[in-house]
Amino acid sequence: MDGFLGGQLPFFILMFVVVYFFMIRPSIQKQKKEKRFAEALSKGDKVITKSGLHAKILDINDDGTVILESGAGKMKFEKSALSMEMSAKLNAPAEKK
CATH class of the missing domain: 2.30.30.700 (SLA1 homology domain 1)
Structure with a gap:
């Protein structure tokens, strides 16, 4: 159990942060821009x-x-x-x- 918390848990947290900032967040921002575009027509x-x-x-x-x-x-x-x-x-x- 100590090996998981000491080595692998920080790795999984780092992976989630990277995925969020490089994949999820840009997708959400693009959806908001498209919604504003549709509303402004x-x-x-x-x-x-x-x-x-x-x-x-x-x-x-x-x-x-x-x-x-x-x-x-x-x-x-x-x-x-x-x-x-x-x-x-x-x-x-x-x-x-």
């Missing part, structure tokens, strides 16, 4: 879906869906299908070179 915003469809938001419903307009017409998507990263790049101001 408004009519007229240009977005890109995770499947790569470029569209403009026509309407936002209370049930977590959005009506998008693209070259293919009007479509209904879940807010979770919108890509935060690609939409941010689309709406970012162009860099001057």
Whole structure:
């Protein structure tokens, strides 16, 4: 029992701390950012879906869906299908070179 407490227990605690800071915490932070992104969406915003469809938001419903307009017409998507990263790049101001 003394060998476990003296050598292996600190190792397991260190492993948990490493896993938490390198895997669990970043995942939680990303989920919070995506939630803020979904809450900040408004009519007229240009977005890109995770499947790569470029569209403009026509309407936002209370049930977590959005009506998008693209070259293919009007479509209904879940807010979770919108890509935060690609939409941010689309709406970012162009860099001057």
